[in-house]
Amino acid sequence: MELVYSTLVVAHFIGLAAIVGPFLVQMRKNGDFAIAAVFGGAITQLVSGLLLVGVAEMGDGDLNHIKIGVKLVIALLVFVAALLGWLRARKSGNDRSIKKFFHAAGGLALINVVLAVFW
Numbered sequence: 001m002e003l004v005y006s007t008l009v010v011a012h013f014i015g016l017a018a019i020v021g022p023f024l025v026q027m028r029k030n031g032d033f034a035i036a037a038v039f040g041g042a043i044t045q046l047v048s049g050l051l052l053v054g055v056a057e058m059g060d061g062d063l064n065h066i067k068i069g070v071k072l073v074i075a076l077l078v079f080v081a082a083l084l085g086w087l088r089a090r091k092s093g094n095d096r097s098i099k100k101f102f103h104a105a106g107g108l109a110l111i112n113v114v115l116a117v118f119w
């Protein structure tokens with residue numbers, strides 16, 4: 001189980017990088033956002049996070065459920081922002097109109113990092 005948990009933590013960090021990396025690199029841009037990477041990262045965070053909770057609960061996991069609940073709500077908002085941005089980029093082009101979704105997803109993910117570490 002230890003190996004499964006560690007593998008999920010690695011996936012959780014890769015998903016985090018896929019959201020925050022493009023955001024930090026492209027936050028000043030006005031088009032051609034890596035919104036597909038952010039969307040993939042958002043899915044990865046939801047799936048790996050929920051599986052981490054499941055595996056922790058099977059063991060002696062002593063999770064802070066309020067913290068997990070708040071992180072889940074924020075991760076869902078990240079997912080919705082990334083999904084809307086990704087859909088719009090496919091339909092009407094990856095232009096300045098994607099910026100608000102890109103920034104919402106990146107900014108909220110950063111809030112989740114701070115919550116994960118400091119709470």
Ligand code: HEM
Pocket residue numbers: 012016045046048049050052053056063068071072074075078108109110112113116117
């Ligand atoms: C954008 C979304 C998310 C980000 C940026 C994020 C970020 C992080 C970070 C940085 C850590 C490592 C913290 C540490 O080891 O001190 C972590 C751990 C963890 N996250 Fe997330 N997370 C996200 C979504 C979620 C979701 C949706 C869940 C579950 C519903 C979740 C559950 C967990 C769990 C169980 C751990 C392991 C805690 C531990 O072993 O100490 N995360 N997350």
